[in-house]
Amino acid sequence: MTQPRRRDKAATRSALLDAARRRFAQHGYDGTGVRDIAGDVGVDSALVFRYFGSKEQLYAQAVHAEIPAVAGEAPRPLTELTGALLHDVVFADWEQFGGEHPLLVMLRSSGRAAVRDHLREQICEGYLRSFADRFDGDDAELRAELVGALLLGIGVMRSLVGSPALGAAGFEATREQVARMVTALS
Amino acid sequence: MTQPRRRDKAATRSALLDAARRRFAQHGYDGTGVRDIAGDVGVDSALVFRYFGSKEQLYAQAVHAEIPAVAGEAPRPLTELTGALLHDVVFADWEQFGGEHPLLVMLRSSGRAAVRDHLREQICEGYLRSFADRFDGDDAELRAELVGALLLGIGVMRSLVGSPALGAAGFEATREQVARMVTALS
DNA sequence: CTCCTTAGTCATCGGTTGATGACTAAGGAG
DNA sequence: CTCCTTAGTCATCAACCGATGACTAAGGAG
Structure with a gap:
């Protein structure tokens, strides 16, 4: 200091x-x-x-962190968008927050109702909306939320649970597998 | 009462x-x-x-809940195993815990180190191990943990975040999409 | 050098927390 | 009916919590 x-x-x-x-x-x-x-x-x-x-x-x-609008910019294909989000949410070092994404930080205080409200708002408004546009069909939102669940789950496994393989895996290896899962949805 | x-x-x-x-x-x-x-x-x-x-x-x-050994029993195919776990972990009503799976409950107290240790132990020893056997290749464990991340993420989205589509979707619809994502991994 | 704004401190309040030990009374055994 | 084990209560502790208001002193302006 x-x-x-x-x-x-x-x-x-x-x-x-x-x-x-x-x-x-x-x-x-x-x-x-x-x-x-x-x-x-x-x-x-x-x-x-x-x-x-x-x-x-x-x-x-x-x-209160201004979540970067990684979604809105160019109309990138879904797998590319997912890869970018995987990088920012899970693999980026949010040094301000002790190394973790603010969403995962909020998860750790999710006992309080006010925190849960903020969490839902940021995830739904900030992230999920941009996913749903990339899918067709009537259950586009469900599939969009499944992508969100996968990314969030990876973050939880890495930071809160500390699972061995996901913790040790590099960004590129993880991105590749995630891309396969996401493309299977569309 | x-x-x-x-x-x-x-x-x-x-x-x-x-x-x-x-x-x-x-x-x-x-x-x-x-x-x-x-x-x-x-x-x-x-x-x-x-x-x-x-x-x-x-x-x-x-x-401390004796997690049902849903995994070990018969050598079921992966998608069937995933479906069973999705049912037990995410969709089952764990009335003892106020309706949520004990793992998600622990997530809400994950600020304490002892809770995180218990969480990691139960997830890694109890669930992930049975996944890895269903995959081949040197990164079998990574893919197994990705399946775990997906299931855990769905649970978090439904209970903690309260996302609209996943919260409203029935078991069968969710199971179908999850199966597509999981089969894309093998 | 003096003054005056204000960043930072100190003492303290009322409430709540986890925890302890002495006590009360329920209720079966004889 | 009496006794004695023990389930459950009561009073209380020390530490900590968030919060408040009166105070001190740093340091630029004049």
Whole structure:
């Protein structure tokens, strides 16, 4: 860490957000105390409430990540789109969140109803919608959600479960198998 | 609920386990208090420690479910095995756990390291091993874990995320699509 | 050098948590 | 009817929780 410049509101605020992201990502909402977060930054816990109002508002601001609109851009074929998403969601190193995608982080705090709502909103509005356009037939949405389930499941297996083969497999090997599964759907 | 027969140790103990399962399943480990569980049964919270020693031990005994060895039995073909697992893990109503499979319940408490260890053990030893036997090639385990990821992802989407299409789809429709994805792997 | 804004601290509150040990009373055995 | 085991209760602890308001001192403006 860099020597903390004293009395720098913006820097301290941002450092608190970083620490909150890592703590919440690793231990979930209920498992993280305000004093822990403040302690990581080397600051009194009262400052958290001064800057963010409450623990809940801090959490909301911490996990609020602008999910890159990897979907909307060019009308890429489905397998290419899936591969890009596999890269961003599962294999990208989200260093802000301690190495995991914010969606997987939210999963770890899914005991709270507010977190589940946010999770559903981001997955459905952000990701699934773009899948459904790539399928025909009346059950296009079901197949789109199956693709989403596969990607989400891979993320869960890698980060939460820590399964051996998926954890050790490289991006290219995984992408290839995923492509076979997805093309079988259309 | 039935009028509680007073002073029945076995019955009270089992009622506590049931209440614990439901509470832990719905609100996670950290979101559940010992007083909540005891309150559901209509009993003092001190009794929990008398019977189980600690909250952690109560949790361990509550989520410890003897996962049915759906895998080992007959050497069924892969798609049939997957269908059976889809039924048991995702579509079966695990009433003891508030309607969800214990694995998904554990996911909701995955902030604790001990829970993650238990989760990994049950998934890897209990489920994945039987998949790998159905594949050939050097990356059989990777493909086996991809099947596991798909099933787990479907469960997460249905219960935690609450996605619309997968939540509304019947077992048969889902099983059919899953079979297509799985056969594409072998 | 002084003043004044404000980043950060300190003491503390009320509530809840997991956990303990002394106690009460239910109810079968004799 | 009496006694004695024991299921269940009560009071209480120490630690921690999120949160609040009064305070201190850093440091640029003048």
